[in-house]
Amino acid sequence: MTDSPPMTMFVPDFPFAYDDWLRHPGGLGALPEGRLGTEVAVIGGGVSGMTVAYELMKLGLRPVLYEGDQIGGRMRSIPFAADPGYVAEMGAMRFPAAASTLFHYIDALGLATKPFPNPLTPASSSTVVNFEGATHWATTDNDLPEEYQHVAEAWMKALNERAELQAIQAAIRARDVPVLRAVWSKIVKDFDDESLYGFLAGTAGFNSFRLREIFGQVGFGVGSWDTDFPSSALETLRIVCVAAGENQFSVVGGAQQIPRGLWNRVPARMAHWPSGTSVASLHEGTPLSTVASIARAGELFDITDVTGQTRTYPAVVFTPHLPTLLTTIDSDRALLSPAHWAAVERAHYLGASKLFVLTDRPFWLDVDTETGHETMGMTITDQLPRSVYLFDDGMHKPGVVCLSYTLNNDSRRLSTLTPDERVDTVLEKLRSIYPGVDIRSHLVGPPVAISWENEPHFGGAFRTSLPGHYRYQRRLFTHFRQDDFAPERRGFFLSGDDISWTPGFAEGAVMTGLNAVWGVLNHLGGRTHPGNPGPGDVFSSIAPVELPE
Numbered sequence: 001m002t003d004s005p006p007m008t009m010f011v012p013d014f015p016f017a018y019d020d021w022l023r024h025p026g027g028l029g030a031l032p033e034g035r036l037g038t039e040v041a042v043i044g045g046g047v048s049g050m051t052v053a054y055e056l057m058k059l060g061l062r063p064v065l066y067e068g069d070q071i072g073g074r075m076r077s078i079p080f081a082a083d084p085g086y087v088a089e090m091g092a093m094r095f096p097a098a099a100s101t102l103f104h105y106i107d108a109l110g111l112a113t114k115p116f117p118n119p120l121t122p123a124s125s126s127t128v129v130n131f132e133g134a135t136h137w138a139t140t141d142n143d144l145p146e147e148y149q150h151v152a153e154a155w156m157k158a159l160n161e162r163a164e165l166q167a168i169q170a171a172i173r174a175r176d177v178p179v180l181r182a183v184w185s186k187i188v189k190d191f192d193d194e195s196l197y198g199f200l201a202g203t204a205g206f207n208s209f210r211l212r213e214i215f216g217q218v219g220f221g222v223g224s225w226d227t228d229f230p231s232s233a234l235e236t237l238r239i240v241c242v243a244a245g246e247n248q249f250s251v252v253g254g255a256q257q258i259p260r261g262l263w264n265r266v267p268a269r270m271a272h273w274p275s276g277t278s279v280a281s282l283h284e285g286t287p288l289s290t291v292a293s294i295a296r297a298g299e300l301f302d303i304t305d306v307t308g309q310t311r312t313y314p315a316v317v318f319t320p321h322l323p324t325l326l327t328t329i330d331s332d333r334a335l336l337s338p339a340h341w342a343a344v345e346r347a348h349y350l351g352a353s354k355l356f357v358l359t360d361r362p363f364w365l366d367v368d369t370e371t372g373h374e375t376m377g378m379t380i381t382d383q384l385p386r387s388v389y390l391f392d393d394g395m396h397k398p399g400v401v402c403l404s405y406t407l408n409n410d411s412r413r414l415s416t417l418t419p420d421e422r423v424d425t426v427l428e429k430l431r432s433i434y435p436g437v438d439i440r441s442h443l444v445g446p447p448v449a450i451s452w453e454n455e456p457h458f459g460g461a462f463r464t465s466l467p468g469h470y471r472y473q474r475r476l477f478t479h480f481r482q483d484d485f486a487p488e489r490r491g492f493f494l495s496g497d498d499i500s501w502t503p504g505f506a507e508g509a510v511m512t513g514l515n516a517v518w519g520v521l522n523h524l525g526g527r528t529h530p531g532n533p534g535p536g537d538v539f540s541s542i543a544p545v546e547l548p549e
């Protein structure tokens, strides 16, 4: 028997093998001699912007990075004041093994990873589900009450019967593009108008409210899903199909090392630049500041930052949250077509809050001799903390606890509180789940908290499509392919999590960054290697299905 090929985030809407494109010995392409050293503006130093800057440099261009906050963006690993050797992952914290494009960079940077302690996985020795006042301890699905197991089965049944999960995953593993496109196109047509809640309610296995409620509060895989109930069903179906919620890993020392690593990395091979060049060295160690305005000047772009400095570029890659084009940045309407502006205006975002503390040791692993349970487990609850994650580095070292990770309404409830007030609120709720456990006595130093909707350069955690948004999403994702655009619309490229098919997963931010790299290469007269076509070269054969306007 042969092993089946691994699952990868070979996204069915645009099944391009970005991982193979990166691995090809011929590289991503080449530019005409006269273009080498040309400056290209890259706005935003998150993982998408850093992928773009790094790959443009390798092609022999001069990326000029603008970053308004810190390199890392939504990969933000904050060292604890009491022991900076431990970090709180305020944004991205778990990466599926299927994220093969992101892992290309994680591996190249030599970063260590370890299994992420998701519920009911071996990395999380105990899982505690607390719903409507009842608490259940489990190490595997089989330990959960029958009702919960029934929900998990109903979900798998719904995915297979209504969304052809098995067929899609087999096609993804085999990278069978015709089959994948045929099956997925039908799903897009069937479910673009449907919310996740509507999808469940229309499924025989979820014909009772109680089952839908358990699904929302207790969930499957990485946790609860009620915050996604109003979103397009396609968002969840896509994530499940590409196995983004399974087999996840954290980056030892923090995810921010990925974008920072790309900033500092000296590639083994690159065009034009002397050996030893890095994106950081091209900037003498500091990116340019926050962008205040972007104006089109014929075929060129004038970018002015908050210091008042204006520079002119033949191409621009834009990676921040899309609404900043409408708010903090004075943006020329000529940058985008009216249809693209409409998609920017409609972009819908989830809020997210996280609260982290450092502990003296992983006290939660102490076994209570009376109950036989550990003191605490990875916790999923319908109460305000919603989810608690526990990270240990060994019994005699400090531990890290994500006391609460919340989205949307739950996030909003916490977002106006100070970090200390959040700790008070959350510990009060956890007391009902863990009576007699004095969590506070183990806390060391101040907590670290964030609500992404309060962050000035972000204004939300990540985009999610509402029912009927597929067309907007398609417009944004395909924006890198500009050959059909009028000349006065070319040269400005969108990139990043906001335009990805899988927002909330860094893999999509990297993939869209690589699309923008192809776009810039093409725009400046370059070509991909003949044996290694890029996403724009094969676009027409794998383009996302078009729904009638």
Ligand SMILES: Cc1cc2nc3c(=O)[nH]c(=O)nc-3n(C[C@H](O)[C@H](O)[C@H](O)COP(=O)(O)OP(=O)(O)OC[C@H]3O[C@@H](n4cnc5c(N)ncnc54)[C@H](O)[C@@H]3O)c2cc1C
Pocket (backbone or CB within 6 Å): 043, 044, 045, 046, 047, 048, 049, 050, 066, 067, 068, 069, 070, 071, 072, 073, 074, 075, 090, 091, 092, 093, 094, 095, 096, 289, 290, 291, 292, 319, 320, 321, 324, 328, 329, 352, 353, 452, 457, 458, 460, 461, 462, 495, 496, 497, 498, 503, 504, 505, 506, 507, 509
């Ligand atoms: C709470 C949370 C949890 C997440 N969990 C996961 C996870 O577990 N796994 C996973 O794979 N993904 C996760 N994600 C998603 C992941 O973080 C993103 O996909 C990825 O980091 C986005 O990278 P980006 O470069 O597209 O955008 P960003 O990281 O947002 O980068 C954009 C950058 O632009 C900068 N900027 C904004 N305005 C300006 C301006 N005017 N001028 C200059 N610069 C500007 C910002 O400061 C920012 O650094 C999570 C995200 C959040 C918020």
